[in-house]
Amino acid sequence: MLQFIKFKKLYGGFPAMKVDDLAIGKGIYWIKGVNGSGKSTLLKSIAGILSFEGDILLDNNISIKKQPVAYRKLVNFAEAEPVFPEFLTGKELIALFAQAKDAPAGQEQHYIETMQMQSYVGQPVGTYSSGMLKKLSLVLAFMGNPKLILLDEPLITIDTASLKILNTWIAERYNTEGTSFLLSSHQTLEHAELPVAHELLVEDQTLKFIS
Numbered sequence: 378m379l380q381f382i383k384f385k386k387l388y389g390g391f392p393a394m395k396v397d398d399l400a401i402g403k404g405i406y407w408i409k410g411v412n413g414s415g416k417s418t419l420l421k422s423i424a425g426i427l428s429f430e431g432d433i434l435l436d437n438n439i440s441i442k443k444q445p446v447a448y449r450k451l452v453n454f455a456e457a458e459p460v461f462p463e464f465l466t467g468k469e470l471i472a473l474f475a476q477a478k479d480a481p482a483g484q485e486q487h488y489i490e491t492m493q494m495q496s497y498v499g500q501p502v503g504t505y506s507s508g509m510l511k512k513l514s515l516v517l518a519f520m521g522n523p524k525l526i527l528l529d530e531p532l533i534t535i536d537t538a539s540l541k542i543l544n545t546w547i548a549e550r551y552n553t554e555g556t557s558f559l560l561s562s563h564q565t566l567e568h569a570e571l572p573v574a575h576e577l578l579v580e581d582q583t584l585k586f587i588s
């Protein structure tokens with residue numbers, strides 16, 4: 378599903394992350410690692426937000442460097458602490474993402490309704506609480522038909538009921554579309570109740586399989 382080829386990310390001269398050659402198969406993965414280990418750096422690189430040396434391939438043949446547009450249509454990302462233009466409404470942002478990701482008409486309704494966002498999704502995001510913003514960023518990450526969805530710290534700021542909803546979204550997408558997930562967390566995950574198949578660890582500026 379995802380392959381790293383001589384991947385290296387430096388901030389100035391500081392080497393933040395290096396993955397020489399690693400293939401990750403289809404599935405749902407938790408990326409663990411302590412604060413500052415490089416989880417966000419890794420996810421932002423896979424999402425195509427950060428520049429890096431080397432290459433990342435999706436499904437063996439779609440290169441983030443050589444086919445940047447095709448790659449980005451198939452990889453969605455929700456940031457740990459999302460920031461959006463305050464004057465735009467949730468609905469406007471969803472419409473923008475739905476168009477960019479070629480989402481089927483009305484796809485967002487299921488997500489807005491199950492996450493119970495109907496009462497505020499028409500309001501400017503500047504009026505949202507951190508949990509409301511987080512839910513909006515999760516809806517945006519599910520727009521279109523991505524092969525891979527990256528969720529950076531999905532557990533922070535959302536309440537227990539919302540976490541259960543997110544759990545069902547992940548299971549639905551994985552079971553019906555075969556969408557893979559990379560989820561990051563610096564917390565212990567015993568209470569997350571998400572359908573996790575594998576764990577990865579970011580440690581010593583690299584990425585390793587745990588299980």
Ligand SMILES: Nc1ncnc2c1ncn2[C@@H]1O[C@H](COP(=O)(O)OP(=O)(O)OP(=O)(O)O)[C@@H](O)[C@H]1O
Pocket residue numbers: 388389391393410411412413414415416417418419563
């Ligand atoms: N823009 C930047 N410029 C310079 N160094 C950075 C930058 N962003 C991150 N770093 C450094 O890269 C390393 C990895 O940071 P990163 O944010 O990826 O870690 P993380 O595992 O996501 O941390 P956390 O769990 O605290 O969110 C840290 O040493 C951090 O100081």
